[in-house]
Amino acid sequence: MPNYVFFNLATSGFSSSYNDTILQIGAVDSYNPRKKFNGYVEPGRRIHSKATEKHGYTTDSSCTKLINKHGTELPCLDLKTQLRRFMDWMNKSFRGRIVLVSHGNFNYHAQVLLENLKTYNISYDKIVGFADSLVMCRNIYPGQRYNLEDMTEALSIPLYKGKALSYHALDRAYAIRKLVRRIVYEEQAKFSRFVRQPEHYKPTNQLINAYMREE
Template sequence: MTRQIVLDTETTGLSADSGDRIIEIGCVELLNRRLTGNNLHFYLNPERDSHEDALRVHGLTTEFLRDKPKFAEVAEDLLTYLQDAEIIIHNAAFDVGFLDRELERLRKPAFNTWVDSITDTLVMAKQLYPGKRNSLDALCDRLGVDNSGRTLHGALLDAELLADVYIALTRGQEALLIDLGDVGQQGVSVRRADFSALDLPVIRANEVELSAHAGVLTQLDKSSSGKTVWRVVEPEITGI
Protein backbone atom coordinates (compact mmCIF):
# COMPACT_ATOMS: atom_id res chain seq x y z
CA MET A 1 0.00 0.00 0.00
CA THR A 2 1.49 3.34 -1.10
CA ARG A 3 1.24 6.05 1.57
CA GLN A 4 1.81 9.63 0.48
CA ILE A 5 1.57 12.83 2.51
CA VAL A 6 0.98 16.17 0.78
CA LEU A 7 2.61 18.83 2.97
CA ASP A 8 2.62 22.62 3.05
CA THR A 9 3.91 25.22 5.50
CA GLU A 10 3.39 28.91 6.19
CA THR A 11 6.26 30.92 7.62
CA THR A 12 7.10 34.30 9.13
CA GLY A 13 9.19 35.17 6.09
CA LEU A 14 11.29 33.77 3.28
CA SER A 15 14.61 32.94 4.96
CA ALA A 16 15.04 30.14 7.47
CA ASP A 17 18.75 30.99 7.60
CA SER A 18 17.89 34.51 8.79
CA GLY A 19 15.71 33.28 11.63
CA ASP A 20 12.28 33.04 10.03
CA ARG A 21 10.13 30.28 11.52
CA ILE A 22 7.26 27.97 10.60
CA ILE A 23 3.85 29.16 11.81
CA GLU A 24 1.56 26.57 10.21
CA ILE A 25 1.88 23.00 8.92
CA GLY A 26 -0.79 21.21 6.92
CA CYS A 27 -0.63 17.54 5.88
CA VAL A 28 -3.07 15.52 3.75
CA GLU A 29 -2.81 11.73 3.53
CA LEU A 30 -3.21 9.68 0.35
CA LEU A 31 -3.37 5.89 0.32
CA ASN A 32 -3.09 4.39 -3.15
CA ARG A 33 -3.76 7.89 -4.55
CA ARG A 34 -7.00 8.29 -2.58
CA LEU A 35 -7.72 10.90 0.08
CA THR A 36 -8.23 9.23 3.45
CA GLY A 37 -9.25 12.18 5.64
CA ASN A 38 -6.43 11.30 8.05
CA ASN A 39 -4.93 14.78 7.90
CA LEU A 40 -2.70 16.68 10.32
CA HIS A 41 -2.72 20.41 10.99
CA PHE A 42 -0.86 22.68 13.41
CA TYR A 43 -0.71 26.40 14.04
CA LEU A 44 2.60 27.23 15.74
CA ASN A 45 3.95 30.02 17.89
CA PRO A 46 7.13 31.15 16.06
CA GLU A 47 8.30 33.32 18.95
CA ARG A 48 8.74 36.23 16.58
CA ASP A 49 6.64 38.50 14.37
CA SER A 50 5.92 37.83 10.71
CA HIS A 51 7.30 40.16 8.07
CA GLU A 52 4.67 42.49 6.65
CA ASP A 53 4.82 40.88 3.20
CA ALA A 54 4.37 37.40 4.70
CA LEU A 55 1.50 38.60 6.89
CA ARG A 56 -0.32 39.87 3.81
CA VAL A 57 0.00 36.38 2.30
CA HIS A 58 -1.17 34.22 5.22
CA GLY A 59 -2.96 36.65 7.55
CA LEU A 60 -1.77 34.85 10.72
CA THR A 61 -1.05 37.58 13.27
CA THR A 62 1.32 37.43 16.22
CA GLU A 63 -1.68 37.77 18.55
CA PHE A 64 -3.44 34.77 16.97
CA LEU A 65 -0.32 32.59 17.22
CA ARG A 66 0.76 33.61 20.72
CA ASP A 67 -1.08 30.78 22.53
CA LYS A 68 -0.31 28.11 19.93
CA PRO A 69 2.24 25.33 20.60
CA LYS A 70 5.88 25.75 19.65
CA PHE A 71 7.42 23.48 17.03
CA ALA A 72 9.26 21.51 19.71
CA GLU A 73 5.91 20.55 21.27
CA VAL A 74 4.52 19.00 18.06
CA ALA A 75 7.72 17.64 16.50
CA GLU A 76 7.30 14.04 17.69
CA ASP A 77 3.65 13.87 16.58
CA LEU A 78 4.59 15.32 13.19
CA LEU A 79 7.53 12.97 12.60
CA THR A 80 5.53 9.93 13.70
CA TYR A 81 2.76 10.86 11.26
CA LEU A 82 5.22 11.39 8.38
CA GLN A 83 7.41 8.36 9.14
CA ASP A 84 8.44 6.44 6.00
CA ALA A 85 5.86 8.12 3.74
CA GLU A 86 6.48 9.72 0.34
CA ILE A 87 6.18 13.47 0.95
CA ILE A 88 4.73 15.64 -1.80
CA ILE A 89 5.53 19.37 -1.65
CA HIS A 90 5.26 22.27 -4.08
CA ASN A 91 8.68 23.95 -4.18
CA ALA A 92 10.09 21.40 -1.76
CA ALA A 93 13.41 23.20 -1.19
CA PHE A 94 11.59 26.01 0.62
CA ASP A 95 9.52 23.90 3.03
CA VAL A 96 12.25 21.32 3.65
CA GLY A 97 14.74 24.09 4.37
CA PHE A 98 12.48 25.43 7.12
CA LEU A 99 11.76 21.96 8.51
CA ASP A 100 15.47 21.14 8.55
CA ARG A 101 16.23 24.31 10.51
CA GLU A 102 13.45 23.58 13.03
CA LEU A 103 14.77 20.02 13.51
CA GLU A 104 18.33 21.34 13.83
CA ARG A 105 17.22 23.52 16.74
CA LEU A 106 16.00 20.33 18.43
CA ARG A 107 19.24 18.49 17.55
CA LYS A 108 17.32 16.02 15.41
CA PRO A 109 18.42 14.57 12.03
CA ALA A 110 17.45 16.28 8.78
CA PHE A 111 13.89 15.98 7.50
CA ASN A 112 14.67 13.57 4.64
CA THR A 113 15.98 10.95 7.06
CA TRP A 114 12.51 10.54 8.58
CA VAL A 115 10.60 9.97 5.34
CA ASP A 116 10.79 7.57 2.42
CA SER A 117 11.20 10.20 -0.30
CA ILE A 118 10.31 13.77 -1.27
CA THR A 119 8.50 14.62 -4.51
CA ASP A 120 8.52 18.23 -5.71
CA THR A 121 5.42 19.05 -7.77
CA LEU A 122 6.99 22.32 -8.93
CA VAL A 123 9.76 20.34 -10.64
CA MET A 124 7.14 18.01 -12.15
CA ALA A 125 5.08 20.93 -13.42
CA LYS A 126 8.08 22.67 -15.00
CA GLN A 127 8.87 19.47 -16.91
CA LEU A 128 5.27 19.07 -18.07
CA TYR A 129 4.64 22.77 -18.83
CA PRO A 130 7.97 24.38 -19.77
CA GLY A 131 7.87 28.13 -20.05
CA LYS A 132 4.48 28.46 -18.31
CA ARG A 133 3.49 29.74 -14.88
CA ASN A 134 3.50 26.81 -12.47
CA SER A 135 2.38 28.33 -9.17
CA LEU A 136 -0.26 26.39 -7.24
CA ASP A 137 -2.97 28.81 -8.40
CA ALA A 138 -1.83 28.52 -12.03
CA LEU A 139 -1.87 24.72 -11.84
CA CYS A 140 -5.33 24.74 -10.26
CA ASP A 141 -6.60 26.85 -13.17
CA ARG A 142 -4.85 24.68 -15.76
CA LEU A 143 -5.97 21.36 -14.30
CA GLY A 144 -9.52 22.31 -13.33
CA VAL A 145 -9.00 22.24 -9.54
CA ASP A 146 -11.41 24.58 -7.73
CA ASN A 147 -9.39 27.09 -5.70
CA SER A 148 -12.14 29.70 -5.35
CA GLY A 149 -11.92 29.48 -1.54
CA ARG A 150 -8.25 30.47 -1.50
CA THR A 151 -8.28 34.18 -0.62
CA LEU A 152 -5.29 33.84 1.72
CA HIS A 153 -2.61 31.16 1.81
CA GLY A 154 -3.24 28.46 4.42
CA ALA A 155 -1.13 25.34 4.90
CA LEU A 156 -3.98 22.85 5.19
CA LEU A 157 -6.05 24.37 2.38
CA ASP A 158 -2.99 24.55 0.13
CA ALA A 159 -2.10 20.92 0.93
CA GLU A 160 -5.64 19.86 0.02
CA LEU A 161 -5.45 21.77 -3.27
CA LEU A 162 -2.00 20.35 -3.99
CA ALA A 163 -3.29 16.81 -3.40
CA ASP A 164 -5.88 17.36 -6.15
CA VAL A 165 -3.24 18.96 -8.39
CA TYR A 166 -0.82 16.06 -7.82
CA ILE A 167 -3.47 13.46 -8.69
CA ALA A 168 -4.28 15.40 -11.88
CA LEU A 169 -0.59 15.81 -12.78
CA THR A 170 0.06 12.08 -12.43
CA ARG A 171 -3.20 10.78 -13.82
CA GLY A 172 -2.43 8.31 -16.61
CA GLN A 173 -3.80 5.04 -17.84
CA GLU A 174 -4.41 3.92 -14.26
CA ALA A 175 -7.31 6.39 -14.15
CA LEU A 176 -9.09 4.27 -16.77
CA LEU A 177 -8.68 0.99 -14.91
CA ILE A 178 -11.38 -0.59 -12.75
CA ASP A 179 -10.37 -1.27 -9.16
CA LEU A 180 -11.19 -4.97 -9.17
CA GLY A 181 -10.78 -5.17 -5.40
CA ASP A 182 -13.63 -2.72 -4.87
CA VAL A 183 -15.77 -4.31 -7.58
CA GLY A 184 -15.38 -7.73 -5.99
CA GLN A 185 -16.43 -6.39 -2.62
CA GLN A 186 -19.65 -5.12 -4.16
CA GLY A 187 -20.43 -8.56 -5.57
CA VAL A 188 -20.23 -7.51 -9.21
CA SER A 189 -18.70 -10.03 -11.61
CA VAL A 190 -16.17 -8.71 -14.10
CA ARG A 191 -15.42 -10.35 -17.44
CA ARG A 192 -12.13 -9.40 -19.07
CA ALA A 193 -12.30 -8.49 -22.73
CA ASP A 194 -9.83 -10.10 -25.16
CA PHE A 195 -8.50 -7.57 -27.67
CA SER A 196 -5.63 -9.72 -28.93
CA ALA A 197 -7.28 -10.34 -32.31
CA LEU A 198 -8.24 -6.70 -32.85
CA ASP A 199 -6.56 -5.18 -35.92
CA LEU A 200 -6.32 -1.44 -35.40
CA PRO A 201 -5.77 0.68 -38.52
CA VAL A 202 -2.73 2.96 -38.65
CA ILE A 203 -3.56 6.40 -40.02
CA ARG A 204 -0.51 8.31 -41.26
CA ALA A 205 -0.24 12.07 -40.81
CA ASN A 206 -0.71 14.12 -43.97
CA GLU A 207 1.48 17.07 -45.05
CA VAL A 208 -0.70 19.67 -43.31
CA GLU A 209 -0.60 17.73 -40.04
CA LEU A 210 3.16 17.19 -40.30
CA SER A 211 3.65 20.94 -40.81
CA ALA A 212 1.47 21.73 -37.80
CA HIS A 213 3.41 19.19 -35.74
CA ALA A 214 6.72 20.83 -36.69
CA GLY A 215 5.31 24.21 -35.65
CA VAL A 216 4.39 22.88 -32.21
CA LEU A 217 7.89 21.46 -31.74
CA THR A 218 9.39 24.82 -32.69
CA GLN A 219 7.26 26.58 -30.06
CA LEU A 220 8.28 24.00 -27.43
CA ASP A 221 11.93 24.55 -28.30
CA LYS A 222 11.50 28.29 -27.97
CA SER A 223 9.59 28.24 -24.65
CA SER A 224 12.07 25.84 -23.04
CA SER A 225 15.19 27.58 -24.38
CA GLY A 226 16.09 24.53 -26.45
CA LYS A 227 15.88 22.06 -23.56
CA THR A 228 13.29 19.72 -25.08
CA VAL A 229 14.25 16.23 -26.27
CA TRP A 230 11.86 16.27 -29.21
CA ARG A 231 14.49 17.01 -31.85
CA VAL A 232 16.63 14.15 -30.53
CA VAL A 233 13.82 11.61 -30.37
CA GLU A 234 12.00 12.65 -33.55
CA PRO A 235 14.52 11.26 -36.09
CA GLU A 236 14.32 7.88 -34.34
CA ILE A 237 10.56 7.64 -34.85
CA THR A 238 9.48 6.46 -38.25
CA GLY A 239 6.34 7.70 -39.91
CA ILE A 240 6.36 11.13 -38.23
Protein backbone atom coordinates (compact mmCIF):
# COMPACT_ATOMS: atom_id res chain seq x y z
CA MET A 1 0.00 0.00 0.00
CA PRO A 2 1.43 3.42 -0.90
CA ASN A 3 1.92 6.35 1.42
CA TYR A 4 -0.33 9.38 1.02
CA VAL A 5 1.05 12.91 1.12
CA PHE A 6 -1.06 16.05 0.76
CA PHE A 7 0.70 18.89 -1.01
CA ASN A 8 0.18 22.33 -2.49
CA LEU A 9 2.19 24.74 -4.61
CA ALA A 10 2.17 28.52 -4.46
CA THR A 11 3.23 29.84 -7.86
CA SER A 12 3.90 33.06 -9.75
CA GLY A 13 0.75 32.74 -11.88
CA PHE A 14 -2.25 30.53 -12.64
CA SER A 15 -1.79 28.99 -16.09
CA SER A 16 -1.47 25.20 -16.24
CA SER A 17 2.17 25.36 -17.22
CA TYR A 18 5.55 25.03 -15.60
CA ASN A 19 6.16 28.56 -16.93
CA ASP A 20 4.48 29.50 -13.66
CA THR A 21 7.42 29.51 -11.29
CA ILE A 22 7.00 27.58 -8.06
CA LEU A 23 7.36 29.93 -5.09
CA GLN A 24 6.52 27.55 -2.25
CA ILE A 25 6.08 23.82 -1.73
CA GLY A 26 4.03 22.64 1.23
CA ALA A 27 3.31 19.01 2.11
CA VAL A 28 2.05 16.91 5.02
CA ASP A 29 1.72 13.21 5.70
CA SER A 30 -1.79 11.78 5.75
CA TYR A 31 -1.30 9.82 8.96
CA ASN A 32 1.08 12.02 10.94
CA PRO A 33 0.36 15.76 10.62
CA ARG A 34 3.67 16.56 12.32
CA LYS A 35 5.53 15.02 9.39
CA LYS A 36 5.62 18.00 7.05
CA PHE A 37 7.66 19.88 4.45
CA ASN A 38 7.78 23.60 3.70
CA GLY A 39 10.18 25.27 1.28
CA TYR A 40 10.38 28.67 -0.41
CA VAL A 41 11.85 29.30 -3.86
CA GLU A 42 13.67 32.27 -5.39
CA PRO A 43 11.16 33.70 -7.90
CA GLY A 44 13.58 34.31 -10.77
CA ARG A 45 10.88 36.39 -12.48
CA ARG A 46 8.11 38.85 -11.75
CA ILE A 47 5.11 37.55 -9.84
CA HIS A 48 1.76 38.16 -11.51
CA SER A 49 -0.32 40.73 -9.64
CA LYS A 50 -3.31 38.37 -9.54
CA ALA A 51 -1.14 35.75 -7.84
CA THR A 52 0.09 38.31 -5.33
CA GLU A 53 -3.54 39.16 -4.53
CA LYS A 54 -4.03 35.52 -3.53
CA HIS A 55 -0.89 34.52 -1.63
CA GLY A 56 0.65 37.92 -0.88
CA TYR A 57 4.12 37.06 -2.20
CA THR A 58 6.15 39.74 -3.99
CA THR A 59 9.76 40.02 -5.11
CA ASP A 60 12.48 42.64 -5.42
CA SER A 61 13.87 44.23 -8.59
CA SER A 62 16.39 41.39 -9.00
CA CYS A 63 13.62 38.75 -8.62
CA THR A 64 15.86 36.81 -6.22
CA LYS A 65 14.00 37.60 -3.00
CA LEU A 66 10.60 36.31 -1.93
CA ILE A 67 8.72 38.67 0.37
CA ASN A 68 5.48 37.86 2.18
CA LYS A 69 2.48 40.13 2.67
CA HIS A 70 3.95 41.44 5.93
CA GLY A 71 7.09 42.63 4.15
CA THR A 72 9.28 39.87 5.59
CA GLU A 73 11.91 38.32 3.34
CA LEU A 74 11.56 34.53 3.33
CA PRO A 75 14.46 32.04 3.35
CA CYS A 76 14.64 30.91 -0.27
CA LEU A 77 16.60 28.41 -2.32
CA ASP A 78 16.80 28.04 -6.08
CA LEU A 79 14.08 25.86 -7.58
CA LYS A 80 16.30 22.89 -8.43
CA THR A 81 17.64 22.71 -4.89
CA GLN A 82 14.20 23.05 -3.33
CA LEU A 83 12.75 20.34 -5.56
CA ARG A 84 15.61 18.05 -4.57
CA ARG A 85 14.93 18.83 -0.90
CA PHE A 86 11.27 17.92 -1.39
CA MET A 87 12.08 14.62 -3.06
CA ASP A 88 14.78 13.87 -0.46
CA TRP A 89 12.26 14.53 2.31
CA MET A 90 9.84 12.02 0.78
CA ASN A 91 12.58 9.46 0.16
CA LYS A 92 13.83 9.67 3.75
CA SER A 93 10.43 10.00 5.45
CA PHE A 94 8.46 7.25 3.71
CA ARG A 95 9.16 3.64 2.84
CA GLY A 96 7.65 2.59 -0.47
CA ARG A 97 5.87 4.65 -3.10
CA ILE A 98 3.85 7.82 -2.57
CA VAL A 99 0.52 9.15 -3.85
CA LEU A 100 0.45 12.96 -3.88
CA VAL A 101 -2.97 14.47 -3.19
CA SER A 102 -3.95 18.06 -3.94
CA HIS A 103 -6.97 20.19 -4.81
CA GLY A 104 -6.96 20.76 -8.58
CA ASN A 105 -4.13 18.27 -8.98
CA PHE A 106 -4.87 16.95 -12.45
CA ASN A 107 -5.20 20.35 -14.11
CA TYR A 108 -2.47 22.22 -12.27
CA HIS A 109 -0.37 21.06 -9.32
CA ALA A 110 0.66 17.67 -10.72
CA GLN A 111 1.58 19.16 -14.09
CA VAL A 112 3.63 22.02 -12.64
CA LEU A 113 5.49 19.67 -10.29
CA LEU A 114 6.19 16.92 -12.84
CA GLU A 115 7.31 19.24 -15.61
CA ASN A 116 9.73 21.00 -13.27
CA LEU A 117 11.10 17.68 -12.00
CA LYS A 118 11.64 16.63 -15.62
CA THR A 119 13.29 19.96 -16.49
CA TYR A 120 15.85 19.54 -13.71
CA ASN A 121 16.29 15.80 -14.33
CA ILE A 122 15.16 14.93 -10.81
CA SER A 123 13.79 11.41 -10.40
CA TYR A 124 10.11 11.13 -9.51
CA ASP A 125 10.06 7.32 -9.36
CA LYS A 126 8.96 7.62 -5.72
CA ILE A 127 5.65 9.17 -6.86
CA VAL A 128 3.39 6.36 -8.05
CA GLY A 129 0.38 8.59 -8.74
CA PHE A 130 -1.72 11.65 -7.96
CA ALA A 131 -5.21 12.07 -6.51
CA ASP A 132 -7.42 15.14 -6.85
CA SER A 133 -9.66 16.27 -3.99
CA LEU A 134 -11.47 18.72 -6.29
CA VAL A 135 -12.66 15.77 -8.41
CA MET A 136 -13.74 13.95 -5.26
CA CYS A 137 -15.86 16.96 -4.24
CA ARG A 138 -17.46 17.27 -7.67
CA ASN A 139 -18.45 13.61 -7.63
CA ILE A 140 -19.86 13.56 -4.11
CA TYR A 141 -21.36 17.04 -3.64
CA PRO A 142 -23.16 17.98 -6.87
CA GLY A 143 -24.23 21.60 -7.09
CA GLN A 144 -21.67 22.73 -4.51
CA ARG A 145 -18.95 25.30 -5.13
CA TYR A 146 -15.77 23.28 -5.24
CA ASN A 147 -12.92 25.62 -4.43
CA LEU A 148 -11.04 24.72 -1.26
CA GLU A 149 -12.40 27.63 0.77
CA ASP A 150 -16.03 26.82 -0.02
CA MET A 151 -15.61 23.10 0.62
CA THR A 152 -13.96 23.54 4.01
CA GLU A 153 -16.73 25.96 4.96
CA ALA A 154 -19.52 23.71 3.64
CA LEU A 155 -18.20 20.76 5.66
CA SER A 156 -17.46 22.91 8.76
CA ILE A 157 -13.82 21.86 8.75
CA PRO A 158 -11.86 23.68 11.46
CA LEU A 159 -8.76 25.47 10.22
CA TYR A 160 -5.61 26.51 12.02
CA LYS A 161 -6.58 28.55 15.12
CA GLY A 162 -9.91 29.35 13.44
CA LYS A 163 -8.24 31.61 10.90
CA ALA A 164 -9.50 32.02 7.34
CA LEU A 165 -7.78 29.71 4.88
CA SER A 166 -4.71 31.39 3.41
CA TYR A 167 -2.82 30.69 0.19
CA HIS A 168 0.24 29.63 2.18
CA ALA A 169 1.11 26.29 0.56
CA LEU A 170 1.56 24.35 3.80
CA ASP A 171 -1.67 25.74 5.29
CA ARG A 172 -3.52 24.60 2.19
CA ALA A 173 -1.89 21.16 2.31
CA TYR A 174 -3.21 20.79 5.88
CA ALA A 175 -6.66 21.95 4.76
CA ILE A 176 -6.72 19.45 1.89
CA ARG A 177 -5.74 16.70 4.32
CA LYS A 178 -8.64 17.58 6.62
CA LEU A 179 -11.04 17.84 3.69
CA VAL A 180 -10.23 14.42 2.24
CA ARG A 181 -10.22 12.69 5.59
CA ARG A 182 -13.63 14.23 6.37
CA ILE A 183 -15.04 13.07 3.02
CA VAL A 184 -13.72 9.54 3.57
CA TYR A 185 -15.29 9.50 7.04
CA GLU A 186 -18.67 10.71 5.79
CA GLU A 187 -18.62 8.19 2.94
CA GLN A 188 -17.75 5.45 5.46
CA ALA A 189 -15.06 4.33 3.05
CA LYS A 190 -11.62 2.78 3.34
CA PHE A 191 -9.13 5.62 2.91
CA SER A 192 -6.76 4.02 0.41
CA ARG A 193 -9.53 2.44 -1.65
CA PHE A 194 -11.46 5.72 -1.81
CA VAL A 195 -8.50 7.92 -2.76
CA ARG A 196 -7.41 5.50 -5.48
CA GLN A 197 -10.79 5.08 -7.10
CA PRO A 198 -10.21 5.49 -10.87
CA GLU A 199 -12.14 8.76 -11.03
CA HIS A 200 -10.11 10.26 -8.16
CA TYR A 201 -6.66 8.92 -9.00
CA LYS A 202 -4.28 8.81 -11.95
CA PRO A 203 -0.94 6.98 -12.15
CA THR A 204 2.08 9.20 -12.76
CA ASN A 205 2.83 7.71 -16.18
CA GLN A 206 -0.74 8.34 -17.32
CA LEU A 207 -0.46 12.01 -16.39
CA ILE A 208 2.97 12.33 -18.02
CA ASN A 209 1.57 10.96 -21.29
CA ALA A 210 -1.46 13.25 -21.10
CA TYR A 211 0.69 16.35 -20.52
CA MET A 212 2.99 15.39 -23.40
CA ARG A 213 -0.01 15.28 -25.76
CA GLU A 214 -1.01 18.78 -24.65
CA GLU A 215 2.39 20.26 -25.58
